[in-house]
């Protein structure tokens with residue numbers, strides 16, 4: 001891995017899109033979620049983008065297109081970036097499953113069996129939740145299943161047991177598990193985006209800090225903000241109290257201006 005300070009002028013010149021991961025990259029981690037057993041009450045508490053970062057994004061979007069790729073749902077992404085949202089902004093939600101691109105939402109088609117399997121896993125987790133306080137609830141999603149809970153073997157073990165065909169991933173996210181199809185990833189989302197725009201995926205800069213960012217960091221021009229956890233061509237150095245994505249925006253603005 002190379003320090004981002006060593007990226008060349010030619011590489012920066014070729015960048016057409018900058019993709020920001022959200023949690024741990026442009027907002028501090030630590031979303032809280034609690035749901036009651038019958039799913040009639042849902043409490044969710046998350047953090048905001050800093051005012052300075054929003055100002056930097058307004059400047060940055062004059063030079064490159066901005067993409068936000070997250071495991072979170074598309075409504076959350078849209079409200080997070082509402083202040084800078086326009087036709088040029090791209091959103092990729094639910095680990096590459098939903099892409100908001102130039103006024104349309106694009107998503108893959110899954111067989112009924114896929115949704116049935118996620119439903120059956122959810123029902124089993126719900127019955128565990130009734131007796132296990134480590135499980136706090138489910139984040140509203142369309143194409144993946146997100147369980148908020150402590151890190152616990154029981155969830156990946158359950159997925160392994162119920163997914164006989166072995167076509168699901170079950171990834172720890174620091175606040176729970178994302179469960180979804182191995183055919184889709186944030187990386188596949190970047191490939192699709194490169195195809196829509198007819199550009200090389202290496203002309204899309206990607207950022208990330210976690211396991212669900214692995215493919216996207218490999219496929220795009222990857223910048224890891226957590227090099228001990230996830231590898232990329234480049235890494236960005238930051239102090240624990242700093243956000244790697246905010247530093248990247250400042251680094252790029254310094255280059256463009």
Ligand SMILES: [Mg+2]
Nearest residue numbers: 021023209210
């Ligand atoms: Mg992340």
